[in-house]
Amino acid sequence: xxxxxxxxxxxxxxxxxxxxxxxxxxxxxxxxxxxxxxxxxxxxxxxxxxxxxxxxxxxxxxxxxxxxxxxxxxxxxxxxxxxxxxxxxxxxxxxxxxxxxxxxxxxxxxxxxxxxxxxxxxxxxxxxxxxxxxxxxxxxxxxxxxxxxxxxxxxxxxxxxxxxxxxxxxxxxxxxxxxxxxxxxxxxxxxxxxxxxxxxxxxxxxxxxxxxxxxxxxxxxxxxxxxxxxxxxxxxxxxxxxxxxxxxxxxxxxxxxxxxxxxxxxxxxxxxxxxxxxxxxxxxxxxxxxxxxxxxxxxxxxxxxxxxxxxxxxxxxxxxxxxxxxxxxxxxxxxxxxxxxxxxxxxxxxxxxxxxxxxxxxxx
Numbered sequence: 579x580x581x582x583x584x585x586x587x588x589x590x591x592x593x594x595x596x597x598x599x600x601x602x603x604x605x606x607x608x609x610x611x612x613x614x615x616x617x618x619x620x621x622x623x624x625x626x627x628x629x630x631x632x633x634x635x636x637x638x639x640x641x642x643x644x645x646x647x648x649x650x651x652x653x654x655x656x657x658x659x660x661x662x663x664x665x666x667x668x669x670x671x672x673x674x675x676x677x678x679x680x681x682x683x684x685x686x687x688x689x690x691x692x693x694x695x696x697x698x699x700x701x702x703x704x705x706x707x708x709x710x711x712x713x714x715x716x717x718x719x720x721x722x723x724x725x726x727x728x729x730x731x732x733x734x735x736x737x738x739x740x741x742x743x744x745x746x747x748x749x750x751x752x753x754x755x756x757x758x759x760x761x762x763x764x765x766x767x768x769x770x771x772x773x774x775x776x777x778x779x780x781x782x783x784x785x786x787x788x789x790x791x792x793x794x795x796x797x798x799x800x801x802x803x804x805x806x807x808x809x810x811x812x813x814x815x816x817x818x819x820x821x822x823x824x825x826x827x828x829x830x831x832x833x834x835x836x837x838x839x840x841x842x843x844x845x846x847x848x849x850x851x852x853x854x855x856x857x858x859x860x861x862x863x864x865x866x867x868x869x870x871x872x873x874x875x876x877x878x879x880x881x882x883x884x885x886x887x888x889x890x891x892x893x894x895x896x897x898x899x900x901x902x903x904x905x906x907x908x909x910x911x912x913x914x915x916x917x918x919x920x921x922x923x924x925x926x927x928x929x930x931x932x933x934x935x936x937x938x939x940x941x942x
Contacts, residue, residue: 579852579873580645581778582673586700589681590782590817592616595648597820598845616648622849622860622871626903626933630862630869633907640870642860644849647673667711667772675776675856677848678704679817682797683784697781697801705752708772713747715771716740739765747773755809776855778811778848779804788816789839811851815844859932862903863887880928884938894940898924903933 585591599618621641631639649669670676680697720740727733739762746756752773758766766774781798783790792798798814805812823831823843835843842850853859857876861883862869872886885892901912901921909915930936 579675579856579858580647580673581675581677581848581852582647582649582670583677583679584649584670584704585679586681586703589679589700591679592648593821594679594780594782594815594817594844595646597817597824598848599646600824618646618648620644620646620845622873623843623846624860624871626862627869627871629907630864630903630935633911634864634866634869636864636866636869638868640868642871642873644852646677667707670708670772670775671770673775675778675852677778677780677852679780679782680801682781682795682801682814683787683816685784695797697797698804701779701801701804705773706750709747709750709752712753712771712773713744715769716744716747719769720744736765743769743771752808755807776810777805777808778813778851778855780844780848781812781814782817783814785816785818787814788819811855813844813847813851815847817844820844859930861930861932861934861936863937864935874930878930879926880924880930880936880938881926883930883936884940887938890942891938891940894942895926896939896941898928899937899939900924900928900934902931903935906935 583591583595595616595618599616599620621643624641627639627641630636647669678701680700681695682697684695720737723733723737723740727737739758742758742762743753743756743766746753753766753771754774754776756766779801781795781801783795783798787795792802792814795814802812819838820843823834826834831843835841853873858873859876860871860873862871864870872883874883874886880898881892881895884895884898899921900923901915905920906912906915909918909920912921915921
C-alpha cells in the first residue's frame with residue numbers, strides 16, 4: 579500500500595511524515611520545504627505477529643509494510659504548472675490513496691499560506707487543482723476515442739463514460755463520487771484520474787484538542803461532514819503529538835497515549851483507515867523460520883493469496899490448510915487445533931478472511 583501525504587504548505591505534512599516514518603524529512607515554516615517527495619517504508623503495527631512468533635519460537639518476524647510519500651505542498655494554479663504543480667500532480671498519480679493533511683489548529687507562529695485557518699477552503703483548493711487536471715485529461719482522452727470510433731465501435735462505451743465523468747468534473751466534484759456501474763469503475767481505474775483516488779482526510783489539531791470528540795471541534799466536524807459526502811475517510815491527529823510519540827519506546831508510548839485518552843497512535847489510525855478505504859485485509863503465515871503478515875484485497879481467493887508469496891504457489895496450488903488466529907492462540911498449538919477440528923482444508927474457491935493463519939500446499 580502506497581499512501582501519498584498531501585496538503586497546502588505549512589499544514590504539518592512533513593512533521594506528520596517524519597513522525598510516522600522517522601525518516602528525517604526536513605520540516606520548516608515556509609512553503610516548498612519539501613520539493614522532491616520523501617519516501618518512508620513503515621511496518622504495519624500488528625500485535626498478532628509477536629504472539630505467533632513466541633508460539634513458534636520463530637527466527638524472524640516480517641510485518642506487512644506501507645510506503646508513505648511526502649509530496650510537495652500545493653498552491654492554486656498547480657494544474658497550470660504554478661508552484662511545483664506538475665511535479666506534485668505526477669507524484670499523486672503514483673500512489674494508491676491520498677492522505678490529505680488539513681490544518682485545523684490556530685498558531686500565530688506558523689504562517690498559513692492563505693492567511694487564515696479554514697479547513698474546507700483548503701480542501702477545496704487542492705480538490706479544484708486535481709479536478710482541473712482530470713478535466714483536461716478526460717477531454718484529451720475523449721478526442722482520441724472519438725477519432726478511433728470510426729474504425730472501432732467498441733470505443734462508444736469509453737466515450738459514454740468520459741462524458742459522464744466530464745459532467746461530474748465540470749460541476750466541481752471529484753471523479754470518485756460519480757454514479758458508475760462496476761464495469762464503468764473498472765474502465766475509470768484505467769484512466770488513472772487524480773480525483774478518483776481514495777482519500778483519508780487527516781485533521782491536524784492542536785495539542786490541547788487531543789482526545790476531544792469531533793462534535794467538540796467545529797472545524798473538524800465541518801471537515802468530517804465533507805468527507806462523508808465525498809465517500810472519504812477521516813482521522814483526527816496532532817502532528818506535534820505524533821512527533822513526540824515517535825521518539826518514545828513502545829511501553830512509554832502506550833502510557834503516553836493512555837494519559838492523553840487515546841486508544842491508538844496516528845500511524846495505527848492511518849493503517850486502519852487505509853485498509854478500510856482500499857478494502858484490504860491481512861492473512862498470516864507462521865513457522866519456525868518466519869512469521870509474516872501478507873496484505874491482500876478483500877475477496878481474494880486462496881490460490882491468488884498464495885501467489886502473493888510466490889507465483890509457483892498459485893500455479894501449483896493444491897489446497898490451503900487454515901485456522902483462525904484466535905482459535906490457534908486459544909488452542910496453544912497447531913497440533914491441538916487440528917485435534918479439535920479447527921484446522922480446515924480449503925480449495926480453490928475459498929475466499930480468504932482477515933486473520934487466517936495459512937499453510938499452502940502446492941506442487942510445481
